Amino acid sequence: MDSLDLQVLTEARRWFAEGRRVWLVTVLETWGSAPRPPGALLALRDDGQVVGSVSGGCVEDDLIDRVRHGERVATPALVNYGVSKEEAARFGLPCGGNLRLLQEPLSSVAWIDELLARTARHELVARRLDLSSGSVTLETASRGEAFSFDGHTLRALFGPRWRLVMIGAGQLTRVLAQMALALDFEVICCDPREEYHLGWDVPGCRFSTAMPDDLVVELALDPHSAVVALTHDPKLDDLALLEALKSPAFYVGALGSRDNTARRKERLALFDLSPGEIDRLHGPVGLHLGARTPAEIAVSILAELIAVRHGVDLAQKKTGSAVPPLRAAELQQA
Structure with a gap:
């Protein structure tokens, strides 16, 4: 995995400890030539500061604008970009690409503490998020597994750096x-x-x-x-x-x-x-x-x-x- 994801979680944990409100944004699905793959992660702070990337384009700017104008989700919520060629062009998605994201509020960093500790021991860990309850559990993962989302549960892999x-x-x-x-x-x-x-x-x-x-x-x-x-x-x-x-x-x-x-x-x-x-x-x-x-x-x-x-x-x-x-x-x- 890319250590950028671990950097995103580390920064999100620091912001949370400082008393800031934080949201995690994960790429769920892409169609066409969307720039970032499923599982790519971004952390968004209540003042609009971000770490990580989900598009490498204007999607981040729109997410920041939403938060600054008071759109602050309290439960996991789906966000779609690029449903038309015009909107894809507006958000910098090449070739009419589409992007489906999950935005979730960070309510606890206990799972981040455990995940970072386990990956530091060179373990491969899967984070399972239940969208209906917002609960997070960590599971042991195997090499060869991939990011998955079935509409109800997100399962993302985090592991040691190469x-x-x-x-x-x-x-x-x-x-x-x-x-x-x-x-x-x-x-x-x-x-x-x-x-x-x-x-x-x-x-x-x-x-x-x-x-x-x-x-x-x-x-x-x-x-x-x-x-x-x-x-x-x-x-x-x-x-x-x-x-x-x-x-x-x-x-x-x-x-x-x-x-x-x-x-x-x-x-x-x-x-x-x-x-x-x-x-x-x-x-x-x-x-x-x-x-x-x-x-x-x-x-x-x-x-x-x-x-x-x-x-x-x-x-x-x-x-x-x-x-x-x-x-x-x-x-x-x-």
């Missing part, structure tokens, strides 16, 4: 960390070598000086986690990869040539890994883009991460790569 763990703090890692942060990953860099970690200065990236395999075990990697080994040092890379390949991490990769990858797989086979677990290793890491500079290589790595995350064909892999051009869904089932 997490990238990088082994080694070289120049490539620095660029990769900055790009991954821009893509909304939670980024962790691990390097116990003093000459590397003393100069690390990437804001927003957590740095660990633990042994990489110890950190991988400590993090208890989940299906929202990715691990990329970048040191070229088997003592650091291989043990971390050993633990990562046994985990549910959605992506495990290592920098190196095809020959180095083949030798790495031979070393990993000496440990308690199954052939299927070893075959999960992405190597050479990244898509084949002709990348040469650290920034270009970082783009190729993140392009592969995003493709695997979204189940897109890995068509641009080098011939002879450890992971051949297969569907990402097949990779996750291996």
